[in-house]
Structures are given as C-alpha cells and as structure tokens.
Amino acid sequence: MPTSTDGLLTVTDLSVHYSGQPALRSVNIAIAAGECVGIVGANGAGKSTLARTIAGLVRPAGGQVSSDGVTLTGMRADKVVRRGLAFVPEGRALFTRLTVLDNLLLGGYTMPETSEATALDHLGRLFPELVERKLLRAGQLSGGQQQMLAIARALMSRPRLLILDEPTMGLAPTIISRLAIALTELREQEGLGVLVLDQRRTLAERLNARGYILRGGRIVASVTQGQWDDPGLAQHYMADTD
Numbered sequence: 001m002p003t004s005t006d007g008l009l010t011v012t013d014l015s016v017h018y019s020g021q022p023a024l025r026s027v028n029i030a031i032a033a034g035e036c037v038g039i040v041g042a043n044g045a046g047k048s049t050l051a052r053t054i055a056g057l058v059r060p061a062g063g064q065v066s067s068d069g070v071t072l073t074g075m076r077a078d079k080v081v082r083r084g085l086a087f088v089p090e091g092r093a094l095f096t097r098l099t100v101l102d103n104l105l106l107g108g109y110t111m112p113e114t115s116e117a118t119a120l121d122h123l124g125r126l127f128p129e130l131v132e133r134k135l136l137r138a139g140q141l142s143g144g145q146q147q148m149l150a151i152a153r154a155l156m157s158r159p160r161l162l163i164l165d166e167p168t169m170g171l172a173p174t175i176i177s178r179l180a181i182a183l184t185e186l187r188e189q190e191g192l193g194v195l196v197l198d199q200r201r202t203l204a205e206r207l208n209a210r211g212y213i214l215r216g217g218r219i220v221a222s223v224t225q226g227q228w229d230d231p232g233l234a235q236h237y238m239a240d241t242d
C-alpha cells in the first residue's frame with residue numbers, strides 16, 4: 001500500500017519565512033517517477049523559494065520534503081543531489097569564465113570517474129551543437145546555449161528528477177521547443193521526472209505536463225494535462241501576487 005511519501009517527490013505543508021515574512025504557505029505537491037510537472041506563477045509567487053527549499057538551499061519553517069520515502073528536509077544540498085534530485089537555478093549559475101567542458105565535468109562531481117569522454121558523449125546526445133563549442137567559455141555562449149549547458153550539467157549527476165527554475169527566461173520559442181524535445185526524450189528513454197517552475201506556461205504546455213498555479217506563496221489551482229490555456233487559470237499568474 002503506497003503511502004503519501006512514496007513518490008519521486010512529495011512536498012507536504014511546506015512553509016518558508018524570510019525574516020518572519022511568509023514566502024510559502026503550506027504548499028503540497030506530489031510528483032510520481034517519470035512524471036512531468038509544471039508550476040506557474042508571477043514574479044514573487046515563491047517559485048524560486050520552493051525550488052531552492054526542495055534542493056536543500058533554504059530551510060523551511062515547517063513541513064516536509066521527501067523522495068521515495070526518504071526525508072530530504074534539512075539535508076545538505078549535495079546530499080539531495082546524491083538522492084537523485086538535480087537543480088538548475090534561475091539565471092543558470094554557470095561558471096562563465098570556465099569552459100563548456102569544465103562546467104560539465106563539475107556537474108558530474110557526485111559521480112565517481114566522470115571522464116571527459118563520458119561528459120562529451122552525454123552532451124553529444126543531448127545538445128550536439130555544444131560539443132563543437134566545448135572549449136569556449138560558458139559566458140561566450142548564447143542565452144539558449146547557456147540554458148542547454150546548465151541542463152546538461154545538472155544531468156551529469158544522473159538524476160531521477162530535474163528541477164528547472166525559470167528555464168525559459170529570455171529564450172526564443174524555437175529554443176524552448178528544443179528544450180521540450182530534449183526533456184521529453186529523457187523522460188521517455190530514461191524515465192526522468194521533470195519539475196518546471198516558470199512565469200510562462202509555454203514549456204509546461206510543450207512537455208504535456210500537469211501542474212499547479214502558485215500565487216502569493218500558495219498553490220491556488222491544479223492544472224491537468226492540456227488545460228494550461230484555460231482562460232480561468234491565466235488570471236492567477238498574469239495578475240500581481242497579493
């Protein structure tokens with residue numbers, strides 16, 4: 001009999017405060033293995049706070065985060081990565097003065113014996129155009145290429161869940177489609193679960209995700225697959241948060 005904490009990711013009654021001000025209020029979400037979930041919300045809705053708390057970078061005031069029945073709440077960020085959760089932060093956080101290849105190798109720090117050859121093989125299957133740019137500094141890549149590299153770097157830890165904070169920021173629709181295709185392939189071929197937190201619904205829609213609307217630190221609506229363009233939902237994330 002599965003329990004409520006059996007899923008790939010289970011977030012229960014999660015609350016986060018900054019200097020006493022609530023940023024997340026009793027958030028509940030669940031992701032099953034290989035599932036694709038979108039969380040859409042406006043500026044300040046709490047998307048990054050939620051992503052960073054799941055990733056072990058923010059300590060919650062209350063509630064719990066677990067994965068496959070193991071409690072992640074309070075676990076150090078590197079331990080969370082070892083549990084199979086990989087996080088691509090807002091703004092990508094690449095080492096812009098290091099090469100594409102070195103950024104990739106750093107993403108594999110939790111895996112023993114990550115070689116240059118395996119890193120490049122991995123990159124070639126995901127985003128081949130980055131292989132020929134392997135010796136460029138990450139800061140010399142276009143915005144779309146940087147997002148691809150950030151995703152490829154996170155995938156070096158062989159996660160079961162990839163958490164993407166604001167991945168479509170500044171990207172052209174064609175690049176968003178590329179990302180959707182790559183993520184869908186990983187999901188179908190390797191059972192990768194994906195959690196996308198974004199201001200726009202575009203990527204969640206392209207991934208055929210189900211999901212949630214976050215507003216003022218609360219989940220205010222659930223979204224079923226194919227329902228992202230429901231006009232009733234847009235009011236929640238187009239409007240300013242309370």
Ligand SMILES: Nc1ncnc2c1ncn2[C@@H]1O[C@H](COP(=O)(O)OP(=O)(O)OP(=O)(O)O)[C@@H](O)[C@H]1O
Pocket residue numbers: 018019023041042043044045046047048049050090166199
């Ligand atoms: N380090 C911090 N210290 C104090 N307040 C913070 C901090 N980080 C976020 N906040 C506040 O918490 C709330 C949620 O912020 P958060 O960054 O999680 O929102 P977001 O949905 O990611 O927004 P955006 O779309 O602009 O990235 C906001 O009111 C913000 O001002």
Ligand SMILES: [Mg+2]
Pocket residue numbers: 047048049090165166
């Ligand atoms: Mg954010």
